[in-house]
Amino acid sequence: MPLARRQFLRSAATVAVVALMGETRARPAGADRLGFSAVPATLRDAVTVPPGYEAQVLYPWGSPTGIAGAMPAFAPDASNSAADQAVQAGMHHDGMHFLPLDGSADRGLLVMNHEYTDEQLLHPDGARPMTAVKAQKSLHAMGVSVIEIALTPAGWRQVLPSRFARRIHGQTPIRIAGPASGSPLMRTAGDPAGERVAGTFANCAMGVTPWGTYLTCEENFHVYFGAPKMSPTPAQRRYGLGADAWVDYWRVDERFDIAKHPNESNRFGWVVEIDPFDPASMPVKRTALGRKHQESATCTLTRDGRLAIYMGDDSNFEYVYKFVSRDKVRPGNDAAARAANRDLLDEGTLHVARFDADGRGQWLALRHGHGGIDAASGFASQAEVLIHARQAADIVGATRMDRPEWIAVDPASGAVHVALTHNSLRGQPGMPPVDAANPRAGNIFGGILRWREDAGDAASNGFAWDHFVLAGDPAVPGSGARYPNAEADAFGCPDGLHFDSAGLLWIQTDMSGSAIGKGPMAALGNNQMLCADPTSGRIKRFLVGPGGCEITGCALTPDCRSLFVNIQHPGETRADGSGSPNSAWPDGTLPGSARPRSATVVVRRRDGGIVGT
Template sequence: MSRLIKTDDSVVNASSNPAFSAILEASLDRRGLLKGLGASLALGLAGGTVSQLAQAANATPTAPLSLGFTGLPFSTDDVVHVPAGYSTQVLYAWGDPVGVPGKQPTFKQDASNSAEEQALQAGMHHDGMAYFPLPFGSAHSKRGLLAINHEYTDDGLLHPDGMAHWNDKKTAKAQAAVGVSVIEVEDTGKGWRVVRPSALARRITATTPCAISGPAKGHALMKTQDDPKGVRVLGTLNNCANGQTPWGTYLTCEENWSDYFANNGELSADDKRYGIKATDAGYKWSETDFRFDRQITPNEAHRFGWVVEIDPFDAKSTPVKRTALGRVKHEGAMLVLAPDNRVVVYMGDDQRFEYIYKFVSSKPYNPKNRKANFDLLDHGTLYVARFDQDNTGRWLELTHGKNGLTAANGFASQADICIHTRRAADLVGATKMDRPEWIAAHPHKPYEIYCTLTNNSERGKEGKPGVDAANPRVDNSFGQIIRWFEGDNNPATTEFVWDLFALGGSPTGKGDKKASVQGDTFGSPDGLKFASNGLLWVQTDVSTSTLNEKDYAGMGNNQMLAVIPERGEFRRFLTGPRGCEITGIAFTPDNRTMFINIQHPGETSSERSDPAAPKAVSAWPDGAAGGRPRSATVVIRRDDGGVIGVA
């Protein structure tokens, strides 16, 4: 989640929909009864008692897990700490060559690489990530592809003199430093390496041609002077979390895209609902690339905010923006299969008081014909979640002609709903959430879904949703993890029950700050992913203005924890260097190698570095020999070669 752009401080949802805080307060009296609520809803939402549902939820897996490491203490060190018996290796840092044959420029520690060189190197601010075994269709754990998001830039580090004397060359370099990397990696037996050269290696940036598909393709609001048909767009940016399909493609998600746009004229309803303002959030792209000036190119902003599908196995393929999944500030796109093999994609919209969505495909996944699946995400039904006070919930359909989504209310077609998804969700009565981030499904029970809600310090403030004297977590600085169980054990259903898996913070805290966490303390949960064995991993993103201060005093740097959901104990597995966020989780199929990302090490409380003192906070990973901190992908292995995290 990018914080440089200050989006976290904005609330752009002015609808009268209920805030999750009010629903949470009403449900807390039942939390003891509902803890561990129902993985098995075969009895139906009205059929089984809460105790029956809870018994099903807590059923022991056929191969019960136990955590196999000693938890770490908090840390303020400028290193990556892992438990005894584990080792780490920096694999792919900002500026490392991606491995395109014949084009492998090396990183210059003074940041003097050109835009053309940056487009062939790792981008900045690594985020979501996925591992794809090679060859396609195999389960190999020694060689594969990593697709890695590069969320945003710190221009104080990206250029030798930072943002001084801004010009078109600096814009071009910044645009080359976001997007996605696809790299080939292998286990040599002595460690992992990036394979260079590789015919599969490539960078996708803010200027890479992308196709537009789905309902919004060709819509009037998608057309520009450069693209009068509304079928193609240059680039993807602010790529945050991600998803992975069973047909071997990568889903990268455009999160805080609005902060690159400026509109110094009259702001439209769409501008206000998505947070576009008179000036951009400090990136200055609109000064030299008029695509990002809404006065000059009014429709360009509609062409961002999508889930983008990439085929990592074909370096010449065109990324595709799948508009049927809606236009929001996508944190991720987590995909599961329904019992009938239809595809279900869960998505969070990462801003205060925004919503949780899911998409259900019309056609089933075809495991025998890879190409037959390439348009599955263009046809289906989009929903948004409503969480009710009795711990039940409903997925509200966002389909033209239903639930008031008609021309009379401003939605003339499904394309309008997809382009103005937030307004559609407002209209149908979705529940306002506290910054929905990553979503994960239990691998043994794909109808059991978890979502991190990072925090919401705006809750309860004057004029903001959730102001209620009885609300147990006004000024929610620590966040929580919510869990729901889809009806009839089917992710494609429209009813569910939910509970709170964990309230972040300290178990010894008082009042609103008291956690419901067993084990190690954490706050601001963000990254979230299950390993295939059922172990859940949680990563934190405490902002650098708050790290080890205020409510987080004494809690050190950001961290990653492991938890077995059936047991509920959180245990700290990793702590990161100074000023960083821990994000991005990927595993080899044998769960003996884990890849994680260290984003923005060295970020200052002002969240943009001083080019005169680039190592003021951190020198990770290059130390004294380096010129500036660098985001990087890190490999984690057990020294004995065993499965990560378990006994």
């Protein structure tokens, strides 16, 4: 039967993972656990927070990362060199996590993704013409930042320099591990063994392992590859290759020309594991988790102590996945535990979800030789199953979803929530029809679907599911919006999801810059962050961002008194960055007065209390 709207039995495994990741302080109980005053929907070009709260800009694009001897300041005219950008904050901050140092809530590592670049803002003369120097700077502006931060009487500050500070970017050496390592489809002229790759980019949502490593997800990698008069193969087309590239690296860097190097794109679209505590360690692409437009790598423990990782594939009509490790997790989150679990993500089973109309669902294994995935269907090995995970999921009959993005596990109930951000093509001529899990044609508003694993065990093959939210403005005729509580604040296009240690769900939105404040989105204001109590169904708007931005990335300190949020691409009016910015946040007051800069913001109560209460 469909997942009931009730408090589920506590999942001890999920609670254990949350404790390992750092958030441990309980919130006060009560009928309304959302004690803040909701902020109104607004189109203000500012960060709006509730009364009694303050928002501090902490780490904007171009800030020094804190690597000793390499701390160039941000140049407002974008004249920083590619070498500068390699040791500065990247563009378009996304998923992140706070990792305490020495168990402290006041000092730790903040690790975050940098998803993509706005070439118009990145270079003094804009995107055209593309040059080798511009391509190098652009590759350096993506990837991951590791910074050290500390709470001072004046607020949160970076520790400069820091022995932990690090930038991992589009040219950092990275090892390829797991079943696809060394596969013929991973070999290139520059890497005949298929075991090393230059860089990670298009880094979106993330995860954190129980042993304290960071998982960054490579999402829209396809937009950086191209070729003159390209005719993509069916396998390349299935991953979006062949459309016009957002950034035409291929004109100046041959490895991005997929006519000359067709295997290079196979080396992207993976989950990459990083040890933030060891700046000398090499990141690793974990191919056992499958290749896709990777969104989220949310970790939880199975009842017998293995690791389950939930993942979305953020494209229209793509799938929800789960990886279950073969071996058990060695307990701890120190250096010894990281060493003991070093290879744990290289062996296990990747599954894809089927959501049935009766509210039940099944996890379908993607294993070579099973379920029709074999040589007859075009898969010569398990490596090829993982490299072409989308095609394998097609064969087993998984459910095509409305852009699955972030996934979060409720520590109080064990219920798993996935953001389905939107899919305007659903039910259109020639496109997949509506179904129980994706019930709206022309779905522009998105929603949040949730499930509970059978027996409360993340290793189960079956689950029960329902919709937590069908988002949108209920006042718009035909919106199909449905909220769990009549007093819920309306929103559109949910993207980021994060449960805190008390089981409150933080929801972040990503309406397109071209749609914000217009048409059916007119009453929803700028993109925002809301807080939901799954028990009561109450949802309150907590934060609204500046013009054109996406709100993404959510992390709290262990005492839940500081909340870190990323403001991505403020001023963006078109997805390709070609429009004139409609914001100058955080440095200017009017559009055009300063280059808008993505930035990490820290939100605190002025009285030092727990955020959200």
